[in-house]
Amino acid sequence: MDIAELSDLLDRIKGLKVLCVGDIVLDQFIYGETNRVSREAPVPILEEKRRDTMLGASGNVVRNLVSLGAKPIPVSLIGDDREGETLLSLLDADGVTRDHLVVETGRRSAMKTRFVSAGHQMLCVDRDPLAGRDGDTEARLIAAIESAAPGADAAILSDYGRGLVSRAVSQTLIKACRKAGIPVCVDPRGRDYSRYDGATVIKPNALELSEECGSTVASDDEAIAGLNAVMSGLKDTDALIVTRSSLGMTALNRDGSSFHVRSRPRPVYDVSGAGDTAISMLALALGAKASLETSMRAADLAAGLVVTKVGTATVSADELLAEARLRESGEASAKLKTRAALCDSVARWKAVGLKVGFTNGCFDILHPGHVSLLRQARAECDRLVVGLNSDASVKRLKGEGRPVNNEMSRAIVMASLESVDQIVFFDEDTPVSLIEAIKPDVYVKGADYTVEALAPLGGDAVVRHGGRIHLARLEDGHSTTEIIRRSRAGT
Incomplete structure (x- = not known):
């Protein structure tokens, strides 16, 4: 999908309410170094350096939805133990409602602990939940689902096989969503997908599909055959999707049509939680009324980005846009950076005593006035660093019909200039947040501005961090607006 389509989709998913039904697990990562072997047994000793605790399993879906700007509504079952209290605290920290959670007296909350050294997992310890003393937990879960579904825009059922997702719970969710007219996406577990029948989409991975259909699904034809075998046992499911790691995704619709969405090859550091990221983006896109194929492309982009991170990570809308821009950048890719990568570059430059300059603009139709400004800035x-207004930002600032050249075209032209070292897009109307992030030593704008006029546009931030403002001389007779006017007038 192109940048404009993705940007529009990401705008539409902001604020969507997504009902998340599934097992929430307390994820714990213990990071350390292994430099010696135990005297008690031939095993390495992990010297602990850091411990991170976060929401896992269905809780990781919640985290991804928050990161993408949505409003998750979790329905889950946790214990009244210390781990359960930690889970509630983590939800509170993310601003997530706990109104539909079921806390069971005497229940042991689920926990997964991973021990990591040098970027590699050494050991993973699972602590399964144990039922408490309440005898009405399923009825309370069903009541919570029926209460929450009418106010949601989409729903996700994450079955992690921890005992929460019974057939009754699954079918209650699906029927409630059908009645409310919202999509429900299922991340399945185990055999017999009939308990998920009626969902909008059921999304197994390749191994799960192979187990369900009883055959390998390595090739495209095998994947489609496997999906057909599963679909034959379902009466009311709209579509099946199998995620196939580096091969992308394959979909089968109820009418028998199928298609593939291919992934871009990329380095993989950790696949933990990639399925959570994919189903989060898939459900959001469907909730925003996108087509299945568009939703899958967005989900594949999100999952492909999250596997480059370590641990059960999440992705944000800004990261997705930056990733899409890098995919389209071609020859500009060496200079075009995400905001995070730019901050790393700036830190390295400053560490060796280099002065960092910044300027920004739409640079819609590059003309000699722009070239002069950039040369003066580099001097x-x-x-x-050049901050380039995104297409959406230009349209808000300049009105309909602008930009004339899309953001990637503008970046490619900008990257060809020797005076420019790095380029970054910004979607806001002003570069204030970008300036706050990189803290340039000098901020350069044309002399048609004043220092006072630049103050609310980032000038105050530059001075506050010890930088200065330089006003570059203007080249008379050059204006993008005038070029467009003459072009339209035919003069």
Whole structure:
């Protein structure tokens, strides 16, 4: 999908309410170094350096939805133990409602602990939940689902096989969503998908599909055959999707049509939680009325990005846009950076004493006035960063019909200039947050501005962090607006 389509989709998913039904697990990562072997047994000793605790399993779906700007409504079952209290605290920290959670007296909350050294998992310890003393937990879960579904825009059923997702719970959710007219996406577990029948989408991975259909699903034809075998046992499910790691995704619709969405090859550091990220984006896109194929492309993009991170990570809308831009950048890719990558570059430059300059603009139709400004800016520093207004930002600032050239075209032209060292897009109307992030030593704008006029546009931030403002001389007779006017007038 192109950047404009993705940007529009990400705008539409903001604020969507997504009902999340499934097992929430307390994820714990213990990071350390292994430099010696135990005297008690031939095993390495992990010297603990850091311990991270986060929401896992269905809780990781909640985290992904929050990161993408949505409003998750979790329905889950936790214990009244210390781990359960930690889970509630983590939900509170993310601003997530706990109104539909069921806390069971005497229940042991589920926990997964991973021991990591040098970026590799050494050991994973599972602590399964144990039922408490309440005898009405399923009835309370069903009541919570029926209460929450009418106010949601989409729903996700994450079955992690921890005992929460019974047939009754699954079918209650699906029927409630059908009645409310919202999509429900299922991340299945185990055999017999009939308990999920009626869902909008059921999304197994390749191994899960192979177990369900009883045959391998390595090739495209095998994947489609496996999906057909499963679909034959379902009466009311709209579509099946199998995620196939580096091969992307394959979908089968109820009418028998199928298609593939291919993934872009990329380095994989950790696949933990990639399925959670994929189903989060898939459900959000469907909830925003996107087509199944568009939703899958967005989900594949999100999952492909999260596997480059360590641990059960999440992705944000800004990261997805940055990733899409890098995919389209071509020859500009060496200079075009995400905000995070730019901050790393700036830190390295400053560490060796280089002065960092910054300027920004739409640069819609590059003309000699722009080139002069950029040369003057580069003369004031050792490394020049250009903040480029995104297409959405240009349209808000300049009105309909702008930009004339899309953001990637503008970035490619900008990257060809020797005076420019790195380029970063920003979607806001002003570069204030970008300036706060990189803290340039000098901020360069044209002399048609004043220092006072620049103050609310980032000038105050530059000075506050010890930088200065430089006003570059203007080249008379050059204006993008005038070029467009003459072009339209035919003069």
